[in-house]
Amino acid sequence: MNWEEDEEKLLPSQRPEWSDVSPLPQDDGPNPVVPIAYKPEFAETMDYFRAVYRADERSPRALQLTHQAILLNPGNYTVWHFRRLILETLSKDLQQELDYVSKIAEKNSKNYQIWHHRRWLAEKLGPDAAGRELKFTEKILSGDAKNYHAWSHRQWVLQSLGGWDDELEYCHQLLEEDIFNNSAWNQRYFIITKSPLLGGLQAMRESEVKYTVAAILANPENESPWRYLRGLYKDDPKSWIHDPQVSTLCLKVLTSSGTNHVFALSTVLDLLSHGLQPSRELREAVDTLNPNSSSTKDSLGNTICSVLEHADAMRVNYWRWRKSQLIV
Amino acid sequence: MEGEGTATGRQRRATASQLDQWTVQDQVFKIYGAFASIPRSAQSVISIWTASILKVVLYERSRPWLCYWILHSIALLGESVDDELEDNAIDFLSRCQMPHLATTYAAVNSLVTLGGHKALSSINRDNLYKFLSRMKDSSGAFRMHDAGEIDVRACYTAISVASILNILDDELAKGVGNYILSCQTYEGGIAGEPGSEAHGGYTFCGLAAMVLINQANSLDLASLIDWVAFRQGVECGFQGRTNKLVDGCYSFWQGGVFALLQRLPAFGGEGFGTSDVEVEWVSDSTSEGDDEDRDSSDDNEALHPEPDQEGHQSSSHSPESSTAVHIHHSRHNQLEPLFHTMALQQYIVLCSQEQEGGFRDKPGKARDYYHTCYCLSGLSVCQYSRSKNENSPPLPTSVLGPYSNLLEPIHPLYNVVSRQYHDAREFFSKY
Numbered sequence: 001m002n003w004e005e006d007e008e009k010l011l012p013s014q015r016p017e018w019s020d021v022s023p024l025p026q027d028d029g030p031n032p033v034v035p036i037a038y039k040p041e042f043a044e045t046m047d048y049f050r051a052v053y054r055a056d057e058r059s060p061r062a063l064q065l066t067h068q069a070i071l072l073n074p075g076n077y078t079v080w081h082f083r084r085l086i087l088e089t090l091s092k093d094l095q096q097e098l099d100y101v102s103k104i105a106e107k108n109s110k111n112y113q114i115w116h117h118r119r120w121l122a123e124k125l126g127p128d129a130a131g132r133e134l135k136f137t138e139k140i141l142s143g144d145a146k147n148y149h150a151w152s153h154r155q156w157v158l159q160s161l162g163g164w165d166d167e168l169e170y171c172h173q174l175l176e177e178d179i180f181n182n183s184a185w186n187q188r189y190f191i192i193t194k195s196p197l198l199g200g201l202q203a204m205r206e207s208e209v210k211y212t213v214a215a216i217l218a219n220p221e222n223e224s225p226w227r228y229l230r231g232l233y234k235d236d237p238k239s240w241i242h243d244p245q246v247s248t249l250c251l252k253v254l255t256s257s258g259t260n261h262v263f264a265l266s267t268v269l270d271l272l273s274h275g276l277q278p279s280r281e282l283r284e285a286v287d288t289l290n291p292n293s294s295s296t297k298d299s300l301g302n303t304i305c306s307v308l309e310h311a312d313a314m315r316v317n318y319w320r321w322r323k324s325q326l327i328v
Numbered sequence: 329m330e331g332e333g334t335a336t337g338r339q340r341r342a343t344a345s346q347l348d349q350w351t352v353q354d355q356v357f358k359i360y361g362a363f364a365s366i367p368r369s370a371q372s373v374i375s376i377w378t379a380s381i382l383k384v385v386l387y388e389r390s391r392p393w394l395c396y397w398i399l400h401s402i403a404l405l406g407e408s409v410d411d412e413l414e415d416n417a418i419d420f421l422s423r424c425q426m427p428h429l430a431t432t433y434a435a436v437n438s439l440v441t442l443g444g445h446k447a448l449s450s451i452n453r454d455n456l457y458k459f460l461s462r463m464k465d466s467s468g469a470f471r472m473h474d475a476g477e478i479d480v481r482a483c484y485t486a487i488s489v490a491s492i493l494n495i496l497d498d499e500l501a502k503g504v505g506n507y508i509l510s511c512q513t514y515e516g517g518i519a520g521e522p523g524s525e526a527h528g529g530y531t532f533c534g535l536a537a538m539v540l541i542n543q544a545n546s547l548d549l550a551s552l553i554d555w556v557a558f559r560q561g562v563e564c565g566f567q568g569r570t571n572k573l574v575d576g577c578y579s580f581w582q583g584g585v586f587a588l589l590q591r592l593p594a595f596g597g598e599g600f601g602t603s604d605v606e607v608e609w610v611s612d613s614t615s616e617g618d619d620e621d622r623d624s625s626d627d628n629e630a631l632h633p634e635p636d637q638e639g640h641q642s643s644s645h646s647p648e649s650s651t652a653v654h655i656h657h658s659r660h661n662q663l664e665p666l667f668h669t670m671a672l673q674q675y676i677v678l679c680s681q682e683q684e685g686g687f688r689d690k691p692g693k694a695r696d697y698y699h700t701c702y703c704l705s706g707l708s709v710c711q712y713s714r715s716k717n718e719n720s721p722p723l724p725t726s727v728l729g730p731y732s733n734l735l736e737p738i739h740p741l742y743n744v745v746s747r748q749y750h751d752a753r754e755f756f757s758k759y
Contacts, residue, residue: 077428077473116477145344146572148520148527155523180345182570186525189514194523223558223570231514266554314564318557318666 011041012048017061023047024054042072053082058089067100074104080113084120094121098129102136109140115149119156130161138170145174146183155190164195179215185224189231205232205239213249220253221260226267237274247271247282254285261289262312269304269322301326345571352573355691356563359678392424392434397701399441403745404704404735414442422450428473429463432456433485440492440744440752448755457495460486468503479520480511484533487540492742492749494756496540505543508534512547515570516555526555528568528581535588536741539600544592553666556585560667565675565690575689576680576699579672579706580743586667587709587740598717600741665713673710673728676703705743708735 012018025047049069052062066083069076087097098121105114118136122129137154140147158164168191174184192204209232215225229249233240240246246267253264268282278300286300289307298306305323309316342350395417402409409417421435436456439447463470463486470482483504490496510522511534517526518534535552538544559566559582566578591597680687680703686695687703711734714726724731739749 077476081473081475112472112477119477120475146569148525152521152524155521159523178343178345180343180571182572183525186513186515190523227515227555227570234514314560314562314668314671315557317664317668318553321664321666 011044012065013044018048021048021051024050026050039072045069045072049079049082053078058086060090062086063090063092070104074108074111075113077113077116080117084117094125097121098125098132105136105140109144109147110149112149115153119153122157122161127161130157130163133157133161134163141174145178145181148183151183151187155187159194164191164197167191167195168198175215179219180222180224182224185228189228201232201234202236208232209243209245213245216249216263217252220256220264223263226263230267230270241271241274241276247276247279251279251282251285254282254289262308265289265304265308265311269301269308272301272304273326299326348573349571352690353563356574356675356679359691360674363678392421392426392431392438394697395421395438396434396441397697399438400744401697401701401704403441403748404708404738406736409442414444415446417442418447418450427459428476429470429482429485429489430472432459433489436489436492437742437744440742441748443748443751445755448752449759451493453493453495453756456489456493460490460495460500464500467507468505469507470504480508480518480530480534480537481520483508484537487537488742491540492744492752492756494753501541504537505541505546508538509546512552516548516551516553517559517569518547518552525569528556528559528566528578528585531556532581532584532588535585539588539592539741544588545594549589549592549594552585553589556582557666560672563675563679564668564671565679566672573690574675576676576687576706577689577702579676579680580702580709583667583672583706583709584740584743586665587713590665590713591740600739665710669710669713669726670728673707676707676710677728677733704735705738707733708738709740711735712737 012021012023023044026043045065045068049065052059052065063083063086066079066086069079070083073079086092087094098118101114101118101121105111105118108114118133122133134154134157137150137157140150141154144150158167168188171184171188171191174181175188178184188208192198192208193201198204209229212225212229212232216222216229229246230240233243250264250268250271253259254261254268265286268276268278268286272278283300286303286307289311290303291310292306302323305319305326308319312319399409399417408414418439421438424431424435426432426435436451439451460470462474463472463476463482465471465478467478469478469480470486471478472482476482486500487496487504490500507522508518511519511524511530513519513524513526515526517528518531519526520530524530531552535544535547538547555570558570559568559578561567561574563574565574565576566582567574568578568581589595589597591600593599676687679691680689680699682688682695684695686697687700688695689699711722711727715722715737722734727734737746738744739746742749744752
């Protein structure tokens with residue numbers, strides 16, 4: 001598609017079809033605060049845009065003009081808004097418009113307006129657009145696996161248009177590629193809580209805990225699965241403190257040497273605040289990590305905070321505060 | 329340990345996240361290492377290069393956001409713009425008819441920062457109220473512009489503008505709380521939309537908006553604090569999301585969250601002095617024993633962050649409840665920030681600051697006004713993190729580098745310099 005190269009060369013003032021339009025310059029007032037030094041092409045294109053926008057001219061040439069304006073500044077939301085109005089008025093093919101947006105998005109994957117435009121198009125096209133949108137976001141994510149807009153769009157598509165079938169598997173693939181990808185963990189949480197094809201959080205909990213525990217043991221320094229694990233018991237602390245898999249996991253991590261213990265300790269601390277009755281082994285494992293191993297009369301929570309004040313020194317103030325919050 | 333459909337055993341190959349992280353870590357530690365090895369007398373690099381920033385800033389272009397980033401940066405440095413520039417800025421901003429919440433927020437904050445009768449009276453509050461009402465969605469949240477996107481950022485910019493102009497009412501506020509609540513994720517942070525990932529920018533916006541409408545306590549604060557505390561990494565700066573890279577701008581978005589939390593009555597804070605809260609911002613309680621001055625004043629301290637020296641006593645005990653961690657008052661803790669303020673200052677000054685002035689995301693990235701604004705804002709948050717109120721200047725031990733590095737204090741809810749905020753508040757309660 002060579003329209004980019006050919007059509008952009010000619011500015012409106014150079015084209016006969018625009019001769020009936022008087023361009024409207026930007027009104028920055030008599031003393032602009034250091035005006036932006038716009039390139040002549042940009043200034044002229046926007047002057048003509050302003051004219052058709054003011055006149056509310058929803059014509060093919062106006063549509064073309066929005067395209068040129070978008071190329072010069074894809075962040076201008078007024079131009080996108082007007083483009084949508086024109087598309088509606090002219091009853092343009094929205095699938096083709098999706099092709100168009102996809103091309104623009106190639107170089108602008110973090111642009112709010114583009115994603116917003118896509119959402120508008122997809123909404124108009126309905127459930128049939130689901131497959132294409134999922135494919136599109138997948139493509140963006142393959143280049144930038146944590147693109148916030150892409151994930152947000154994907155979630156919107158799933159909830160509004162459907163297409164849940166392969167989503168959990170897709171998440172799993174992403175995690176296989178990068179177990180540290182927090183966006184993928186977040187998506188996983190979204191799926192197990194929202195997917196109409198699955199049974200909901202409680203029903204999925206068992207298998208998810210197994211999955212997460214394996215991920216943690218593979219990389220105990222990975223914060224994502226630890227938070228995910230906690231999330232699996234959201235609003236149900238009783239189940240959390242009573243699930244033996246959780247304390248077993250913590251114990252396992254705490255007793256391995258050369259391993260990052262911070263998240264395990266932090267998890268035990270939280271479990272304690274919710275009423276966990278710690279096993280003797282757990283106590284011993286923590287005591288072993290405590291440099292001041294004399295203080296056995298301290299509560300386990302206190303000991304953990306003391307250990308963390310040293311083991312996680314960046315958060316020393318936080319751990320001190322946590323200690324002060326303990327209901328001894 | 330394997331299982332069906334579970335992640336495979338120990339990862340042998342480093343993942344993309346790990347590789348990116350190690351690259352940045354290496355660069356950052358190189359900088360810290362180099363700094364540690366130069367003689368103390370040459371450590372002027374730890375100063376903020378005010379003059380350079382000003383020169384750079386005054387010749388640049390302006391749009392509402394640029395205006396705000398630039399003007400706020402200048403104000404933080406304790407400088408001001410000349411009368412002509414000020415007049416032109418006011419004139420420009422009042423012409424800027426951009427019915428978009430983000431630019432409206434930037435324009436209002438710019439005018440508040442410029443201050444003075446001309447700037448403040450140029451704001452047409454009636455029109456603004458109408459605009460905000462139009463942006464209100466039936467869900468309670470706000471849209472960025474007509475038929476625009478709904479998210480936590482829109483909620484914050486709307487509420488912030490309404491509040492600072494003293495036009496925040498129940499009509500505007502209703503339903504916002506529930507929407508923001510639905511955006512708090514399982515991780516503890518707040519996302520842009522329900523279901524999305526917990527993110528520093530949105531967490532600041534969400535919490536600030538909740539404070540402004542007096543509903544901060546509806547959030548799971550314990551979980552929020554835990555999430556944000558863990559966003560400060562070995563590089564000393566903050567990341568925006570779990571397992572992502574450090575970025576100077578989060579010095580404010582994440583650092584600012586702590587500034588907000590510290591002032592909540594639930595944490596022994598004294599409130600914000602907003603129209604919603606009884607307590608006055610400027611406290612006249614006596615400044616008791618300075619808990620804070622047992623910090624070491626040694627600059628090199630910052631490179632090998634030592635735990636603070638003071639001990640803490642837990643004071644009150646709350647009745648047991650079946651809910652999660654109960655946050656209760658602790659008289660002695662009220663001023664202790666929950667993050668490592670010196671480490672963050674170190675990242676900002678040594679890694680984000682550019683040789684020629686201005687600030688950037690991280691080493692290797694180019695400086696820009698957005699990062700300059702938010703790095704400076706974050707720096708201010710750090711410097712004032714132990715101050716009871718803005719009338720008592722911070723101790724030198726709270727400021728990394730020479731005391732001349734001290735910036736102006738900000739009001740963390742709006743991110744405008746305190747003095748200008750108070751002037752505006754006075755103006756908008758009179759007129």
